[in-house]
Amino acid sequence: MHTIPKLAVLILLAVIASAAHAQPKLYHNANIYTLDPDMPRAEVMLVEDGLISAIGSEASVRDAMRVKGIRVIERVDMHGFTILPGLIDAHGHMVGLGALGLGMLDLRAAKSYDEVIKIIRDRASHVPAGTWIVGRGWDNEAWQDTRLPHHAKLSKAVPDHPVWITRVDGHAGLANAHAMELAGVTPATPSPDGGEILRDQKGNAIGLFVDKAKSVIGWVLPAGLTGTTEEALLRAQEMCLSVGLTGVQDAGVSPAEIEVYKKLEAEGKLKIRIYAMIHADDAPAYFEANGTIDSFKLSVYAAKAYADGSMGSRGAWLLDPYTDRPTGAEGKPYTGLVLTKPKAIEELATHALEYNYQLCTHAIGDRANRETLDAYERAFATRAQLPADASSDPPDPRFRIEHAQLLNPDDIPRFAALGVIPAMQPTHCTSDMRWVDDRVGPERAKGAYAWASLLKSGARPAFGSDFPVESHNPFLGIFAAITRQNLTEQPTGGWHAEQRLTRQEALRAFTIDAAYAAFWETRTGTLQAGKLADFIVIDRDIMTCDPLDIADTKVLQTISYGEVVYEAK
Ligand SMILES: [Zn+2]
Missing domain, CATH: 3.10.310.70 (Diaminopimelate Epimerase; Chain A, domain 1)
Incomplete structure (x- = not known):
């Protein structure tokens, strides 16, 4: 139900923040993938005041310049390199990544x-x-x-x-x-x-x-063991920009961390676009007291809950017992851990609908996924009884399930039917495939990391890495998504190869569909006139190169809102 900011408001925001941008820049001699289905490729791109003001063929962009009365431009020769929209990690942990960078x-x-x-x-x-x-x-x-x-x-x-x-x-x-x-x-x-x-x-x-x-x-761990929150966020930002991420969806932050993000943005130090999910324990009180935030680089209108644990630690909540630990401590069938009861998820979902924020629930096991979908469904039904709000926008809650790793076939179509976004991490699949069969057996494993089935059912998976659990490098995620192989190209043909995606589909999930999962799709995620100039320059054409070479992609430049925020040495 979060309303998508109107383009005019965004442009106004962009112009206000744009004192630094002077001459329009014409990026030419480039191999541009726009991710815009109406015009997938382009030759040149004109960037003005941090926005893409025209994109397409040389001739069409020159026409656009004539109409706009633009005469003086700076030509930037891209030497034939590939340009993509800035990549977005739909699920990472900035402080955790920064802490790794800080010792x-x-x-x-x-x-x-x-x-x-x-x-x-x-x-x-x-x-x-x-x-x-x-x-x-x-x-x-x-x-x-x-x-x-x-x-x-x-x-x-x-x-x-x-x-x-x-x-x-x-x-x-x-x-x-x-x-x-x-x-x-x-x-x-x-x-x-x-x-x-x-x-x-x-x-x-x-x-x-x-x-x-x-x-x-x-509770006995002293705080700040690996630097301050600010130091960790800045270190993580640097790490992310260097691998081509212009946006990160930070999956679980405290109100105190929001204050640090706000401070960094006010000081002009926030170069990456952040969408922050507030821990569910804090979220209701936070949103009641503060409302949501949608500033230029910081979006705060989401809560992060946990339905269960992880499959690796056998904490994922399953419909049937674990294959490799069928009974638990007291000899009872062992099906994993419940971290938040379904009733509590439903209450949170109802609160989120009332206060206009998005609910993102971590669910890994097939039971946790089913219970979360059920809880969302019940909350959506209650919404019909909520007082109608003044806005005329149709409701669009876009609730998410984080990970959605193991799904019962009956639940796969429910994502699209309920408008729930599966936020998934391709490298989890290629790390976990060694033991998934042990945990749940080969039959249930068919519903594990079921990207292609979800896509086919009409859902819009948003991809990320869950860094620092996995590497923050999104090119490893793209490689995993299209091959379902590890970096030694095993297993041959890919693990449950029927769930592989095409390059185009994988790239969408790391750009426009990740943007959609954060209500960012009108501002970023594709290269189109009127959108923010968030893009990257890379050293190879990942749409045509050998699949394994995608994993070695080097980012030459990362540009956020028209500003070079990372440049390879
Ligand atoms: Zn996570």
């Missing part, structure tokens, strides 16, 4: 638990005893021994520093003995609702804290 240990490349321990011991030898060591990205599924780690080995190697390292999916963390001591963990510490403290036979914690149990350690 949080990156454990994603470690090939074994021993290697993880070595990295931590190295860090421990450089910082005083008692200093927290934090890291993220370990992935037991990528180790030779894929069993979940036990803290004992780590605690022995690093006894004098509290250690907290989160798993690659962010849904589980490993603490050493020192950290658990600071947190006061004993065999009597209960697992909170929606979380689990994993224990041995004797009831002692083995160091692993899943989903909501992570807060047991989280």
